[in-house]
Amino acid sequence: MSAAGTIELRSVTKRFGGAAVVDRVSFTVEAGTLVTLLGPSGCGKTTTLRMIAGLETPSDGQVLIGGRDVTARAASERNVSLVFQSYALFPHLTVLDNVAYGPRARGARLADAHARARDTLALVGLSGLEARLPAQLSGGQQQRVALARALVLEPGALLFDEPLSNLDARLRRRVRDEIRALQRRLGLSVVYVTHDREEALAVSDRIIVMDHGRIVEEGPPIELFESPRTRFVAEFLAEANIVPGRLLAAHGDGADVEIAGHVVRLPRCGRAPGEVTVAIRPDAITLHAEGDAGIAGRVLRAAFVGRAVEYAIETSAGELLAIASGTAFVPGASVSLSLRPSGIALVD
Amino acid sequence: MLAFSALLTFVLVLLAAEALARRGALRGDRFAVASLLTIALLVAVFVFLPLSKVMAAAVQGAGGRIDLPAFASRLTAEKIWTLACLSSARSCGVAWNTLALALITAAGTTLLGLVLALLVTRTALPLRRVARLLAVLPVITPPFVIGLAIILICGRSGLINALLETWLGVPPSRWIYGLPGLLLAQLFAFTPIAFLVLIGVVEGVSPTLEEAGQTLGGRSIHVLRTVSLPLMAPGLANAFLVGFVESIADFGNPLVLGGSFNVLATEVYFALVGAQYDQGRAAALAIVLLAMALGAFLVQQRVLSGRAFTSVTGKGDAGIPLPLPRGLVRTLQAVAFPWLAFTIVVYGMALAGGFVAIWGRDHSLTLRHFVKAFGVEWGPAGWLWTGGAWNSLWNTLRLSAVAAPLSAAVGLLAAYLLHRTRFAGRRAFEFGTLLSFAVPGTVIGIAYVLAFNAPPIELTGSGLIIVICLVFRNMPVGVRGGLASLEQIDRSLDEASSTLGAGGFTTVRRVLLPLVKPALVGALVYGFVRSVTTVSAVIFLISGDTDMATTYIIGRVVNGDYGVAIAYSAVLIVLMVAVIVVIQRLVGVRAVGARGAESVP
Numbered sequence: 001m002s003a004a005g006t007i008e009l010r011s012v013t014k015r016f017g018g019a020a021v022v023d024r025v026s027f028t029v030e031a032g033t034l035v036t037l038l039g040p041s042g043c044g045k046t047t048t049l050r051m052i053a054g055l056e057t058p059s060d061g062q063v064l065i066g067g068r069d070v071t072a073r074a075a076s077e078r079n080v081s082l083v084f085q086s087y088a089l090f091p092h093l094t095v096l097d098n099v100a101y102g103p104r105a106r107g108a109r110l111a112d113a114h115a116r117a118r119d120t121l122a123l124v125g126l127s128g129l130e131a132r133l134p135a136q137l138s139g140g141q142q143q144r145v146a147l148a149r150a151l152v153l154e155p156g157a158l159l160f161d162e163p164l165s166n167l168d169a170r171l172r173r174r175v176r177d178e179i180r181a182l183q184r185r186l187g188l189s190v191v192y193v194t195h196d197r198e199e200a201l202a203v204s205d206r207i208i209v210m211d212h213g214r215i216v217e218e219g220p221p222i223e224l225f226e227s228p229r230t231r232f233v234a235e236f237l238a239e240a241n242i243v244p245g246r247l248l249a250a251h252g253d254g255a256d257v258e259i260a261g262h263v264v265r266l267p268r269c270g271r272a273p274g275e276v277t278v279a280i281r282p283d284a285i286t287l288h289a290e291g292d293a294g295i296a297g298r299v300l301r302a303a304f305v306g307r308a309v310e311y312a313i314e315t316s317a318g319e320l321l322a323i324a325s326g327t328a329f330v331p332g333a334s335v336s337l338s339l340r341p342s343g344i345a346l347v348d
Numbered sequence: 349m350l351a352f353s354a355l356l357t358f359v360l361v362l363l364a365a366e367a368l369a370r371r372g373a374l375r376g377d378r379f380a381v382a383s384l385l386t387i388a389l390l391v392a393v394f395v396f397l398p399l400s401k402v403m404a405a406a407v408q409g410a411g412g413r414i415d416l417p418a419f420a421s422r423l424t425a426e427k428i429w430t431l432a433c434l435s436s437a438r439s440c441g442v443a444w445n446t447l448a449l450a451l452i453t454a455a456g457t458t459l460l461g462l463v464l465a466l467l468v469t470r471t472a473l474p475l476r477r478v479a480r481l482l483a484v485l486p487v488i489t490p491p492f493v494i495g496l497a498i499i500l501i502c503g504r505s506g507l508i509n510a511l512l513e514t515w516l517g518v519p520p521s522r523w524i525y526g527l528p529g530l531l532l533a534q535l536f537a538f539t540p541i542a543f544l545v546l547i548g549v550v551e552g553v554s555p556t557l558e559e560a561g562q563t564l565g566g567r568s569i570h571v572l573r574t575v576s577l578p579l580m581a582p583g584l585a586n587a588f589l590v591g592f593v594e595s596i597a598d599f600g601n602p603l604v605l606g607g608s609f610n611v612l613a614t615e616v617y618f619a620l621v622g623a624q625y626d627q628g629r630a631a632a633l634a635i636v637l638l639a640m641a642l643g644a645f646l647v648q649q650r651v652l653s654g655r656a657f658t659s660v661t662g663k664g665d666a667g668i669p670l671p672l673p674r675g676l677v678r679t680l681q682a683v684a685f686p687w688l689a690f691t692i693v694v695y696g697m698a699l700a701g702g703f704v705a706i707w708g709r710d711h712s713l714t715l716r717h718f719v720k721a722f723g724v725e726w727g728p729a730g731w732l733w734t735g736g737a738w739n740s741l742w743n744t745l746r747l748s749a750v751a752a753p754l755s756a757a758v759g760l761l762a763a764y765l766l767h768r769t770r771f772a773g774r775r776a777f778e779f780g781t782l783l784s785f786a787v788p789g790t791v792i793g794i795a796y797v798l799a800f801n802a803p804p805i806e807l808t809g810s811g812l813i814i815v816i817c818l819v820f821r822n823m824p825v826g827v828r829g830g831l832a833s834l835e836q837i838d839r840s841l842d843e844a845s846s847t848l849g850a851g852g853f854t855t856v857r858r859v860l861l862p863l864v865k866p867a868l869v870g871a872l873v874y875g876f877v878r879s880v881t882t883v884s885a886v887i888f889l890i891s892g893d894t895d896m897a898t899t900y901i902i903g904r905v906v907n908g909d910y911g912v913a914i915a916y917s918a919v920l921i922v923l924m925v926a927v928i929v930v931i932q933r934l935v936g937v938r939a940v941g942a943r944g945a946e947s948v949p
Binding site for chain 1: 369370371377838840841843844845846847848849850851854858859862863
């Protein structure tokens with residue numbers, strides 16, 4: 001794991017027309033780590049990825065790969081590989097020729113290129129399919145060919161543009177885990193773009209959450225999930241309910257916070273008493289029969305999703321989303337809610 | 349001396365390209381920058397420079413100085429713009445005639461080309477190969493032949509009039525001359541070009557998208573109308589544009605069949621060649637013509653801008669093309685079969701005429717016309733080419749074989765630059781590549797004489813000037829066909845190639861070129877064929893050494909030697925069919941792995 005795999009963006013901006021699609025974005029990808037750019041459609045994550053690849057030129061700022069400034073370099077002269085969302089396999093070339101394309105483009109002899117291609121295809125589990133054309137493969141197989149094509153060049157860094165979005169749900173988990181295992185085994189630096197929170201949480205060493213062209217927060221998955229600092233991240237990453245609250249008093253590290261008439265002791269704080277914004281994760285809410293001590297509420301909708309039930313509950317603090325297993329409450333039932341402090345965070 | 353300075357210029361261009369690429373131009377793609385500079389330079393020297401000489405001639409007065417009032421009066425002459433034909437029996441201005449003819453021709457050729465393209469690619473027509481060939485034949489016919497064949501069939505002493513007289517007692521008339529005959533000839537001549545452009549487009553429409561339309565409840569006709577046709581819109585627009593511009597620049601057909609229906613192209617010719625020799629007037633007419641072409645170009649840009657038509661994506665499209673509904677197929681066939689039948693008749697006329705002693709008077713069969721043109725004897729020193737036509741034939745083949753690949757290469761390269769890269773001045777660049785298409789051949793011919801008759805670039809009288817003229821005249825079809833084909837190849841394929849380390853040249857060679865093969869074939873075929881059959885551009889550029897086939901034929905016609913003229917035309921047609929077959933075999937059809945209808949069990 002040399003410094004060759006590090007990627008650094010310094011205040012990179014991209015403007016289309018007058019609008020800044022990417023606005024002064026700076027971050028570093030350490031060698032051998034997998035960093036995910038996560039955000040809703042249009043937040044600028046794909047444009048950022050394309051600027052790392054060299055397919056777009058930044059309006060401002062610098063892109064450094066392996067410590068060298070590549071901002072003005074063409075895509076063909078950078079040592080990064082990109083796996084496209086649509087795979088972009090060359091329809092007129094066989095699987096083997098597709099994977100061998102990169103080495104041949106960089107001057108390898110045909111026999112060498114084919115040998116390397118075969119090895120990489122074996123690595124992704126596609127041996128035996130070398131002579132097929134892309135149109136004759138399934139979606140999952142095409143995706144692996146795209147992956148092999150990127151890997152065969154042994155790039156300093158690998159870029160993924162929403163690689164699982166075209167796969168069926170069954171395949172997604174498997175391919176996701178394979179990508180992560182491969183990344184760890186080969187010690188690759190990876191920048192991964194997705195809008196799927198579960199995917200991001202599962203594969204990343206670090207997540208960078210973006211919105212409207214700017215970085216909102218970044219950090220390890222657990223930290224962002226359990227202790228978000230902004231409302232946006234709490235909602236987007238953890239589907240948290242945002243409710244108003246009041247910080248009553250601080251006790252050492254922790255604090256008493258009043259939410260909808262109910263007082264909870266939170267383990268961490270760092271704020272002064274007064275009005276605060278509280279993010280409550282759906283899994284932090286437990287439903288009890290009416291009458292028990294807790295926040296009063298009424299079930300509006302209940303959806304059974306297999307391993308849990310998703311509830312929409314009307315309370316004095318607004319409509320809350322709760323995900324709970326166990327006894328199913330029917331719509332219209334009056335319930336009493338208790339909150340688990342470890343699932344609550346104070347956000348901006 | 350000339351070669352040395354050309355080489356030096358080229359080296360300077362390469363150095364400039366390297367410098368610009370380093371600074372980030374065109375995303376650092378050295379190949380693209382070099383191509384752009386080279387083509388821009390060539391277009392500037394061999395398209396803009398000669399035309400500017402013509403413009404200069406238009407604004408010059410008697411003493412060689414700039415005379416603006418004379419220029420203004422030339423431009424607004426009554427003969428160009430009058431609308432008298434709407435209210436009286438006199439003819440309208442040439443500009444209106446040209447416009448009306450061009451619009452009808454463009455619409456007609458696009459429609460017919462689409463009909464033929466759909467039939468050939470989407471139905472299980474047993475005569476697919478034959479239909480393809482027949483649809484393409486009119487392209488390879490020298491312009492003179494189509495007009496003559498139509499006169500043989502529909503002219504005053506032609507077959508139809510003779511039949512009408514015998515059966516119905518209708519006296520023969522000259523009804524074919526003027527707009528009807530011109531329209532017929534142009535439809536016949538230009539539909540194949542629309543067909544060549546649309547073949548690549550129809551084949552590239554993604555079957556998956558049509559299947560999506562069907563599953564959303566659309567009947568075949570509805571899907572065709574709302575999914576397939578809009579996807580083909582760039583190709584249709586391109587074909588329309590090509591038909592329009594071909595019509596306004598057409599010279600041979602109006603010369604033969606125009607009658608009293610005057611169009612701009614022939615007016616330019618008469619202004620230069622006739623007793624008038626009025627350079628100023630000819631140049632002014634050329635400006636009007638250019639304005640029409642420019643108008644067509646702008647209209648096309650408005651219609652096409654901002655729509656996505658990607659059909660050849662990297663996801664291995666495995667659908668089966670939508671079979672056409674039966675009613676539609678019958679309609680298409682009802683249109684196409686008479687058309688193809690007429691093609692056969694015309695060619696029958698053209699080929700048979702060479703064996704007839706004197707058409708209209710002595711219908712005995714003879715071979716003497718062929719002998720006169722292509723006689724060969726075995727003499728003491730080897731083969732003796734005694735026929736009068738050999739010299740012009742060798743010249744034509746030699747120069748066309750050089751010009752065709754060059755014009756295809758330049759055209760497709762320009763299409764790549766226009767479509768796949770972004771740079772300032774794209775509109776101007778595209779207009780530059782279109783320009784030589786729109787200007788009538790006679791004006792190009794005169795422009796080249798004016799520009800290259802004297803130093804610094806002195807080329808007249810050589811084969812080189814003919815080659816250059818042919819290359820830049822035929823380049824636009826490579827551009828148009830290339831653009832229509834590239835429209836359907838997803839940009840992510842370029843980007844994938846780029847991120848895998850391939851520079852611009854490798855991407856073009858290994859990814860784009862194989863996928864635009866229909867456009868490549870079209871450009872090669874068209875380039876070669878047009879070079880062989882062109883008359884109006886080269887008639888001013890030939891010399892004793894470089895006589896061309898078409899000008900030789902016209903010379904025979906002027907002398908009244910119709911037999912030899914038709915015989916020579918027949919030989920040319922046969923020769924070009926052979927060449928086309930060879931080119932199609934060599935380049936082949938693109939392999940994208942789509943399933944055919946036959947492979948479904």
